[in-house]
Amino acid sequence: MPDTNEAVTHAFWLAGRKATGESTLEVTSPWDGRRVGVVSVPTDAQIEEAVAAADAVREEFAATPAHVRAAALDHVSRRFAERSEEIARLISDENGKPIKWARGEVGRAVSVFRFAAEEARRFNSGEAQRLDTDAGGTGRLALTRRFPRGTVLGIAPFNFPLNLSAHKVAPAIAVGTPIILKPAPATPLSALILGELLAETELPAGSWSVLTVPNDRMPALVQDERLPVISFTGSEKVGYAIKESVPLKHCTLELGGNGAAVVLSDYASDADLDWAATRIGTFSNYQGGQSCISVQRVIADASVYEELVPKIVAAVEGQVTGDPTDDATDVGPLISEDAAKRVESWVDEAVRAGAKLLTGGKREGSNYAPTVLADVPADATLSCEEIFGPVLTLHKVTDEDEAFAAVNDSKYGLQAGVFTREVRTAFRAHRALEVGGVIIGDVPSYRADQMPYGGAKKSGVGREGVRYAMEDYTYERVMVLTGLDL
Numbered sequence: 513m514p515d516t517n518e519a520v521t522h523a524f525w526l527a528g529r530k531a532t533g534e535s536t537l538e539v540t541s542p543w544d545g546r547r548v549g550v551v552s553v554p555t556d557a558q559i560e561e562a563v564a565a566a567d568a569v570r571e572e573f574a575a576t577p578a579h580v581r582a583a584a585l586d587h588v589s590r591r592f593a594e595r596s597e598e599i600a601r602l603i604s605d606e607n608g609k610p611i612k613w614a615r616g617e618v619g620r621a622v623s624v625f626r627f628a629a630e631e632a633r634r635f636n637s638g639e640a641q642r643l644d645t646d647a648g649g650t651g652r653l654a655l656t657r658r659f660p661r662g663t664v665l666g667i668a669p670f671n672f673p674l675n676l677s678a679h680k681v682a683p684a685i686a687v688g689t690p691i692i693l694k695p696a697p698a699t700p701l702s703a704l705i706l707g708e709l710l711a712e713t714e715l716p717a718g719s720w721s722v723l724t725v726p727n728d729r730m731p732a733l734v735q736d737e738r739l740p741v742i743s744f745t746g747s748e749k750v751g752y753a754i755k756e757s758v759p760l761k762h763c764t765l766e767l768g769g770n771g772a773a774v775v776l777s778d779y780a781s782d783a784d785l786d787w788a789a790t791r792i793g794t795f796s797n798y799q800g801g802q803s804c805i806s807v808q809r810v811i812a813d814a815s816v817y818e819e820l821v822p823k824i825v826a827a828v829e830g831q832v833t834g835d836p837t838d839d840a841t842d843v844g845p846l847i848s849e850d851a852a853k854r855v856e857s858w859v860d861e862a863v864r865a866g867a868k869l870l871t872g873g874k875r876e877g878s879n880y881a882p883t884v885l886a887d888v889p890a891d892a893t894l895s896c897e898e899i900f901g902p903v904l905t906l907h908k909v910t911d912e913d914e915a916f917a918a919v920n921d922s923k924y925g926l927q928a929g930v931f932t933r934e935v936r937t938a939f940r941a942h943r944a945l946e947v948g949g950v951i952i953g954d955v956p957s958y959r960a961d962q963m964p965y966g967g968a969k970k971s972g973v974g975r976e977g978v979r980y981a982m983e984d985y986t987y988e989r990v991m992v993l994t995g996l997d998l
């Protein structure tokens with residue numbers, strides 16, 4: 513395919529305006545290696561200008577009327593909807609994501625900004641509390657409101673380059689706190705479109721920037737005291753390195769997972785198992801498995817295991833691989849050939865250690881075939897770490913206790929899916945599983961953008977989901993009124 517973007521250099525957004533630096537980075541398609549854009553990189557002086565502008569506008573932005581912030585958020589939501597196909601194709605080009613999933617991502621970003629506009633209108637209405645419940649509080653009333661912690665540094669990943677940027681930017685605007693967004697170097701183009709739409713609003717200059725900063729220049733930004741809040745989505749290693757380097761900052765970390773789907777003995781009809789297998793087959797492979805809540809482990813009761821396994825293998829083999837621009841494609845490439853080689857090495861290691869390869873296990877460039885393995889040793893890398901690729905492992909257990917123990921036998925705890933029809937079992941799962949979210953009757957990959965989202969253990973700290981991120985970006989401040997007739 514000819515390079516149609518050879519002469520295009522995309523500006524970044526510095527304090528609400530377009531700017532270019534002295535160097536560039538190239539964005540290439542993981543599918544065919546073609547150049548899909550060239551992005552300008554800010555200089556150190558321009559980064560300083562963006563941080564200084566955000567710091568200078570903090571009080572003004574916090575005092576902006578709710579209707580102004582809500583109107584800006586509504587505008588971005590509408591504009592995403594109007595340009596949805598264009599943006600979806602851009603995501604597919606830079607990320608390698610099949611176009612069907614890219615369209616879904618744009619639709620989610622539309623919702624995130626709409627949810628944020630709604631929350632901006634009702635957030636922080638204040639809570640009044642009578643203090644005269646004891647004699648010393650006679651005539652006193654406490655009024656509690658939330659105020660921004662300070663400018664947010666939002667660090668977004670490559671796997672959902674638009675929607676996970678939206679989850680950082682929209683809540684910040686909703687509460688009136690400045691944000692500097694740093695997109696992933698591999699996938700900056702959709703975040704720059706977000707900047708383009710924000711520039712169409714009347715938000716104060718300096719209240720937002722989108723800076724295409726290379727990863728090796730991030731430590732200085734992370735350390736900057738004028739950025740007291742860090743919202744990071746990415747790997748466990750990088751996330752905890754950030755947190756350890758700035759222990760006095762408020763960090764929200766959305767990190768890795770080792771998502772388990774549990775199929776229990778009561779979920780045994782043909783219709784039940786067909787549904788479970790279809791969902792597992794799809795969501796172990798969607799986004800090329802490059803989602804922290806993709807299905808990596810299936811933990812099935814022995815009473816359903818033998819019937820379930822061939823259904824899962826058939827569902828995985830039914831995933832259409834190929835050109836991400838094709839509407840029929842389910843599974844595209846990984847973000848890079850190096851990523852695919854890592855997946856290949858972990859699978860090969862597991863097979864050498866005794867795992868049984870049921871389907872897949874082949875790599876071609878940055879593409880890795882949807883793969884299913886059984887009998888993977890507990891100490892294999894594939895069992896212990898997040899694969900972040902289209903690979904699924906199968907495990908047989910004898911009962912519910914063993915199933916839930918197997919879910920918890922991981923350093924990660926993001927989300928888990930439990931296929932059961934028993935209400936008591938659902939509540940037990942909610943209580944027993946050490947994860948941030950329990951999805952009953954479906955895979956762990958379900959996420960609604962308004963619900964609280966985040967993990968336990970090594971899967972991170974804090975919560976996203978629009979209102980929950982707004983709470984995370986703010987803190988409670990109480991005012992006591994004295995001498996009142998209550």
